Amino acid sequence: MYETEQKKERVILVGISLSDAEDVDQSLDELEELARTAGAECVGRVIQKRELIHPGTYVGKGKLDEIRDLLWETEADGIICDDELSPAQIGNLKDELHTKIMDRTLLILDIFAARASTNEGKIQVELAQLKYRQSRLTGYGTSLSRLGGGIGTRGPGEKKLEMDRRLIKGRIARLNRELTEVKNHRQVAREQRKKEMLPVIAIVGYTNAGKSTLLNYLTGAEVLAENKLFATLDPTTRGYQLGSGQKVLFTDTVGFIRKLPHHLIDAFRSTLEEAKYADLILHVVDASNPQMDEQMHIVYETLRGLGVQDKPVVTVFNKQDLLTEPVILRDFQADATVPISAATGAGIDALESKLEEVLRGQKALVEYTFPYKDAAKIQLIRKYGELLREEYLEDGIAVEAYVPVPIYGKIFADS
Ligand SMILES: Nc1nc2c(ncn2[C@@H]2O[C@H](COP(=O)(O)OP(=O)(O)OP(=O)(O)O)[C@@H](O)[C@H]2O)c(=O)[nH]1
Numbered sequence: 001m002y003e004t005e006q007k008k009e010r011v012i013l014v015g016i017s018l019s020d021a022e023d024v025d026q027s028l029d030e031l032e033e034l035a036r037t038a039g040a041e042c043v044g045r046v047i048q049k050r051e052l053i054h055p056g057t058y059v060g061k062g063k064l065d066e067i068r069d070l071l072w073e074t075e076a077d078g079i080i081c082d083d084e085l086s087p088a089q090i091g092n093l094k095d096e097l098h099t100k101i102m103d104r105t106l107l108i109l110d111i112f113a114a115r116a117s118t119n120e121g122k123i124q125v126e127l128a129q130l131k132y133r134q135s136r137l138t139g140y141g142t143s144l145s146r147l148g149g150g151i152g153t154r155g156p157g158e159k160k161l162e163m164d165r166r167l168i169k170g171r172i173a174r175l176n177r178e179l180t181e182v183k184n185h186r187q188v189a190r191e192q193r194k195k196e197m198l199p200v201i202a203i204v205g206y207t208n209a210g211k212s213t214l215l216n217y218l219t220g221a222e223v224l225a226e227n228k229l230f231a232t233l234d235p236t237t238r239g240y241q242l243g244s245g246q247k248v249l250f251t252d253t254v255g256f257i258r259k260l261p262h263h264l265i266d267a268f269r270s271t272l273e274e275a276k277y278a279d280l281i282l283h284v285v286d287a288s289n290p291q292m293d294e295q296m297h298i299v300y301e302t303l304r305g306l307g308v309q310d311k312p313v314v315t316v317f318n319k320q321d322l323l324t325e326p327v328i329l330r331d332f333q334a335d336a337t338v339p340i341s342a343a344t345g346a347g348i349d350a351l352e353s354k355l356e357e358v359l360r361g362q363k364a365l366v367e368y369t370f371p372y373k374d375a376a377k378i379q380l381i382r383k384y385g386e387l388l389r390e391e392y393l394e395d396g397i398a399v400e401a402y403v404p405v406p407i408y409g410k411i412f413a414d415s
């Protein structure tokens with residue numbers, strides 16, 4: 001994903017095991033994947049069991065010696081800690097280890113910087129990066145231009161972030177203004193969609209679960225789907241007609257990950273909040289991933305953090321084609337679950353029926369005989385709802401249909 005005009009950075013991963021050891025291994029596997037995505041090579045791992053993260057140096061004194069030796073042995077260029085470091089921790093680690101100090105947040109910001117393609121995405125990433133850096137310049141020296149290359153120096157659109165502390169404040173203010181404008185646009189677009197009365201289905205899930213692949217399969221959208229973390233940053237919305245004729249809008253958006261940096265959540269709030277305005281959440285789970293349960297948990301936690309609650313959820317257990325042995329597929333937080341493969345199309349019909357069923361639950365059932373003069377109302381039902389039965393009787397047209405609640409109100413407003 002990056003031009004490798006410079007040699008790959010060699011890094012050592014450092015993690016803290018606060019509770020069980022298995023957890024930290026999984027987290028470091030993911031950190032390694034992130035590092036690889038950012039173009040670095042992992043040459044070692046150091047894990048420390050501690051009750052608390054060391055407030056001064058992240059790890060304890062003994063571990064610092066171990067890291068120092070490993071740095072020397074492997075000739076690594078730096079370390080990446082699995083949690084976000086405080087400015088003081090960065091400074092102290094730098095003094096102790098004399099190497100480049102990075103953390104999970106920096107890594108994720110770096111990947112986002114390379115991924116952002118729309119104007120909105122670029123503004124959001126740069127804003128998150130500057131906020132992260134603003135308080136940490138001491139760890140790097142006073143100017144970012146002394147950083148050299150590699151992880152942590154990339155800006156959106158391959159622009160290098162070279163900026164002085166004094167300039168950062170002004171730049172942040174400007175980006176904030178631009179972002180407000182973009183948010184207004186997004187709001188207008190949302191209003192427009194609302195007018196169309198189409199149910200909106202937000203596709204959410206852990207990064208790399210197959211969200212974009214599913215959107216592409218369903219709607220023929222050409223969203224980049226890649227076996228890389230955070231392939232999608234910008235929301236894409238596409239119309240689609242479910243089997244029953246019900247038209248819907250699908251929105252694909254940025255994936256979630258554990259310890260998603262709060263700078264990013266803040267900056268990307270308007271993007272992430274797409275789910276908040278949806279009528280239904282389509283939760284995509286990579287059922288072939290051994291960490292599936294943990295990932296589902298993180299998705300729900302993140303949704304809660306964004307204030308997305310009390311919405312109907314349909315969970316798809318994706319990548320069924322990769323399962324060699326039966327796996328228990330359960331999601332107690334979902335209204336329905338469907339096993340699918342977005343790659344082969346298996347289970348997609350069942351998914352559509354489930355979506356219809358759940359959407360129908362949000363609609364009002366109309367069972368009514370309309371006088372012939374009200375034929376226009378039946379047009380309305382046909383356009384926005386799902387007409388189940390229509391019978392031309394002597395005294396009018398007998399109709400049985402599901403319609404969105406606002407349309408229901410319209411139909412019966414004056415009868
Ligand atoms: N075998 C198999 N691979 C799949 C399936 N669905 C998705 N993939 C692969 O999984 C990888 C990730 O898919 P994406 O659609 O990019 O995942 P995403 O959830 O959009 O990921 P981000 O945008 O990074 O959050 C790609 O390499 C897909 O080809 C599936 O059903 N079976």
Ligand SMILES: [Mg+2]
Nearest residue numbers: 211212231232
């Ligand atoms: Mg995607």
